[in-house]
Amino acid sequence: MALSRKLVQQRSSVFGSRSMSWWRSVEPAPKDPILGVTEAFLADPSPDKVNVGVGAYRDDNGKPVVLECVREAERRIAGNLNMEYLPMGGSVKKVEETLKLAYGENSEHIKDKRIAAVQALSGTGACRLFADFQKRFRPESQIYIPVPTWANHHNIWRDAHVPQKTFRYYHPETKGLDFAGLVDDIKNAPNGSFFLLHACAHNPTGVDPSEEQWKEISKLIKEKGHFPFFDMAYQGFASGDPERDAKAIRIFLEDGHLIGIAQSYAKNMGLYGQRVGCLSMLCEDEKQAVAVKSQLQMLARPMYSNPPVHGALIVSTILGDQELKTLWLKEVKGMADRIIGMRTALRENLEKLGSPLSWEHITNQIGMFCYSGMTPEQVDRLTNEFHIYMTRNGRISMAGVTTGNVGYLANAIHEVTKST
């Protein structure tokens, strides 16, 4: 022991002369556009400040929420179980329950064991695993990403070295869907392209295709032999009913597509920091599903070996217990309803203020986000003059709106937009 301490205390002259860092050419990276907003908000001392930036749910007092069903599940788990490694593909029980949510409680595909599925690190991790899989097994392919989309989608497919193209989605004039543009871009993409679709509650616009539009999109994608990949991060948050929010996926399944899905429990179960999600791919048959799953595991292995157990335990405890599951469904509906209520309130407030603009889109759009149509300059004014924080694309996280701040928010928005 004495020798080791002595050696540590010596400063060796062998190294002393080198004074330059291996990392001297590393540049400071720009802040993340979404997560940087909350940092700025936290640093603001103003008592009036409002955070409608990051997409995390808040109650009507502006407080973060841990669902009752989650607290109960945690009470059952805490301090009782050892934390042994999950299998590489994650918790089997949790994955089974998760597939039922997406594919249907009585899904034939689940019964036929045609779905390759692994537990993933929330929606991000599921998308990344899929992107890596796409690169490995379809190296010549590219991904078509909607404009706009969640900023991190671009980072994910870029880091997976999959070339990106875009397809038209949001129509700024109507603040709705650019359906004609979308259809055009699907038709013009080379056959067999990969398309990233938001299953419901599109982030950041809140604009979803109607059921009829989804049916047409499905038909076109089938004709072109494209691969549909769904990112479903808000199941339950759009309408309040998870079954209804899975409608687009069910349409595609009925039409016989072999889809991929990234699912997340970050928002709908409030499990943000637990990083619980799932990547699934519908295959031709059980044999292929086994092969694909084995390859997904091989992609996860050099990333983190096996996924975290705690969040998975919470999910399987809740979804595996009839009472807790019923409670969860009730709480999800409660969150969705509060957001729908705030949309109505914000729109009514703006109309009452006599705004010259139309704010119909606030109640037409769905889910956590409202694409307000405000410019970056208008957003900057909101922040600098009114201490209201949102991303510069004008995206408002409706979850951050409360009965306490909706008037203030409407007033501020009116101020910066009234001379538009």
Next chain:
Amino acid sequence: MESQAGGSVFSHVPQVPEVPLYAMQAAYGKDSSPQKLNLGIGVYRTEDGRPVLLDVVSRAERLLVNDLSSFKEYLPITGMPDFNRLSAALVLGADSPAIKENRVTTAQCLSGSGSIRIGADFLAKHYGQHHIVYMSQQTYGNHPNFFSAAGIAIKTYRYYDPGTRGLDFQGMLEDLRSSPTGAIVLLQACAQNPTGVDPTMSQWEQIRQLIRSKGLFPFFDCAYQGFVSGNLEEDAQSIRLFIADGGECLIAQSYSKNMGLYGERVGALSIVCKTAEVASNVESQLKLVIRPMYSNPPIHGAAIVAAILKDRDMYNEWSIEVKAMADRLMSMRQHLFNALRDKGTPGDWSYIIRQVGMFTFSGLSPEQVAFITKEYHIYLPSDGRINMAGLGPKTVPHLADAIHAAVTTAV
């Protein structure tokens, strides 16, 4: 490029053959013999062969669940700040000049695995020298995969000497000496997996001098801090030797074994830099590597670690439980050595008590391993690595019998 009508675009995807270690687990699971022993997995077990939940961890979990003010929202991309600060102090020492000078950037990652992968991706993106990593010839099975996934070439340095069942020190130095300047060198800080062979402190000093004078870049994997001597500070001395010379390195830490947090996936990547400014730039770039992989790390395990490390009583409780685990491993080594000596099993079995940490490299051949699995229902990988934690005083005799039979029978 069109998909077949109705067919899958992935119909050509082949099934991966099962990872041998996991296939072995499956075979153990199916074995109905009451005498079966699992000495393959790399997890700690009590002497009755049961998984462990440390008392202090259980206590921390219950404290956390009763804290209604705690929320589970997203952690920052680089994880929980308290956890990061405490983890760096645990491995580097709270009074480390590198920490005091703000030259260390630490990111919470998914256990040792995740820390190594993020480190490898960071190196692939920002390391201006050779994208080659040298790792010991016998190393943790997944080590090559992290670096291949990051696009870094892999080479090995000699490590284990089958003749002495100890370190091939000259071979190691020769191989490092002949590596190109600027190559990355992966080093296990203590309790080497799979061999159980660690350099002495005097050997570590020679390794350090060689690495620094050749301009090689050290990357430490620290997965077993506390498991060698039972003392957390002591087991970090190899790393601290390198930090003391003012140089840079990467360190991957895991709490899987020493806090029993396996499935929670808790670990940290620390990058020790020359200056605080460089460390700050490096941290910002780490975020760009992490965000497109999983956005931010899981909160639960980190909350447990932070709760324990920041509370003096809980830290002491933890130290005692770590020592108990290390002591049990040493005790099993002694038991096995004694049993083989008492049976008069031919061969020199002293290496069993010389090797350290969780594993013993038994020197059994693949044929001998297959023999003891078949005849004695004892499961271990074909390289002969024994997890000492899989043994208890009652089961050591069975293993001794098996080894005795394997070396005295023509297998």
